[in-house]
Amino acid sequence: MRVISVGLDYGHKDDLHAWATLDDSERAYVARYALGRDYHKLMRNRLQKLAARIAAEVGPFGYRVFVDSAPVLERALARNAGLGWIGKHTCLIDRDGGSWFFLGEIYVDLPLPVDAPASAHCGTCTRCIDACPTAAIIAPYRLDARRCISYLTIEHEGAIPPEMRPLMGNRIYGCDDCQLVCTWNKFARRTDEPDFRARNNLDTATLPTLFAWEEDEFLRRTEGSPIRRSGHERWLRNIAVALGNAAPAADARRALESRRGHPSELMREHVHWALRRHDDAPHPRRIGTHRDQARTPPPAQASRASASRPGPQEDTAVPDGRHGIPLRRREQ
Numbered sequence: 001m002r003v004i005s006v007g008l009d010y011g012h013k014d015d016l017h018a019w020a021t022l023d024d025s026e027r028a029y030v031a032r033y034a035l036g037r038d039y040h041k042l043m044r045n046r047l048q049k050l051a052a053r054i055a056a057e058v059g060p061f062g063y064r065v066f067v068d069s070a071p072v073l074e075r076a077l078a079r080n081a082g083l084g085w086i087g088k089h090t091c092l093i094d095r096d097g098g099s100w101f102f103l104g105e106i107y108v109d110l111p112l113p114v115d116a117p118a119s120a121h122c123g124t125c126t127r128c129i130d131a132c133p134t135a136a137i138i139a140p141y142r143l144d145a146r147r148c149i150s151y152l153t154i155e156h157e158g159a160i161p162p163e164m165r166p167l168m169g170n171r172i173y174g175c176d177d178c179q180l181v182c183t184w185n186k187f188a189r190r191t192d193e194p195d196f197r198a199r200n201n202l203d204t205a206t207l208p209t210l211f212a213w214e215e216d217e218f219l220r221r222t223e224g225s226p227i228r229r230s231g232h233e234r235w236l237r238n239i240a241v242a243l244g245n246a247a248p249a250a251d252a253r254r255a256l257e258s259r260r261g262h263p264s265e266l267m268r269e270h271v272h273w274a275l276r277r278h279d280d281a282p283h284p285r286r287i288g289t290h291r292d293q294a295r296t297p298p299p300a301q302a303s304r305a306s307a308s309r310p311g312p313q314e315d316t317a318v319p320d321g322r323h324g325i326p327l328r329r330r331e332q
């Protein structure tokens, strides 16, 4: 048996836009991968087509397609297939493609030649570890999923641990910070895939706007989106946390007040927490920035740097304050 490992780019054109949203506590941040159509079906269809094309060339063969659909170690397989290396943030990165791509596989019974694994190029860089708002990357290549905002906002059921809430800033669905700071993503391939374009203005929407969606509207608007799977209650729960982290403003308070009497106990608790944050913070709360990180001296020389393509070891510091992460951990 052999595994054909495939990457599908989802990177959006402009990372600055992502930083601007993270900087603006009135707006909602949705992970880039979830702005458009759910990738699972799209990628599975493409892999099926690829299998059909192979069959047209070599004749019928046995195969099975996977996209997150079974306990498959997708990153390890992709690394072994030469698609990239597993970065310190634990995502797969390619020198030319960055890390904004999904993974999928076709298991085949064809005697294909085996590719060589990709070599690693993180060097001494620690940007992703330093940038993680919740310190979820507890050591290079080790993620504590319980601290990861992606897990907390997408997978976690029930109440979000109160100590994690202030660290989440305005991230309401998934998180990209560790990838946004990664130097290799400066060169990431961007996608023109219309299906991955932002729907419902999810890349610019304000928190009160999204908080106002009732369940039927939520279901209608998230049709075909990965967001739908988490359900309306979790959606509201996450936005309540983000509204609690927003700079005090009449709009945020009004939105929270409108859900004070929500039938779900979970929601009421999160709304009360958020309102308490506003009561306790009469002055505009300082929004944390990446300033300190941008000022960190560039990591020391690592292996193979390309002249035209600076690796993480070269100075990639950004202008002060451009990379904002609201409410980083030291600001609790």
Ligand code: B12
Residues within 6 Å of the ligand: 031, 032, 033, 067, 068, 069, 070, 071, 072, 073, 074, 075, 076, 089, 090, 091, 092, 093, 099, 100, 101, 102, 103, 104, 143, 145, 148, 150, 151, 154, 155, 173, 174, 175, 176, 178
């Ligand atoms: C669970 C999961 C999560 C969890 C935990 C993530 C984690 N880093 O552990 C949460 C919800 C936090 C999460 C978040 C995200 N995820 Co996710 N997630 C998965 C999922 C479904 C399973 C991963 C898993 O736990 N596998 C089981 C463990 C045991 O395996 P593993 O983590 O891959 O690593 C082990 C193996 O590689 C093994 N190993 C390594 N080498 C070798 C060699 C040998 C011989 C052996 C035996 C084993 C071995 O050791 C590793 C450590 O135990 C995968 C899809 C998949 N099926 O792989 C997507 C996946 C990893 N996620 C993906 C994405 C896009 C994300 C997010 C970016 C989404 C977002 N923007 O919010 C974030 C990124 C967070 C981060 N920094 O990693 C993509 C990553 C694409 C890429 N370029 O790498 C995947 C591959 C989905 C996909 N099909 O595209 N995710």
Ligand code: SF4
Residues within 6 Å of the ligand: 089, 131, 132, 133, 134, 135, 136, 137, 143, 147, 148, 149, 150, 174, 175, 176, 177, 178, 179
């Ligand atoms: S996705 Fe966000 S919370 Fe999770 S490890 Fe990356 S930066 Fe940290």
Ligand code: SF4
Residues within 6 Å of the ligand: 087, 088, 089, 090, 093, 121, 122, 123, 125, 126, 127, 128, 129, 178, 181, 182, 183, 184, 312
């Ligand atoms: S930010 Fe640095 S350490 Fe993290 S994955 Fe990218 S190159 Fe590796």
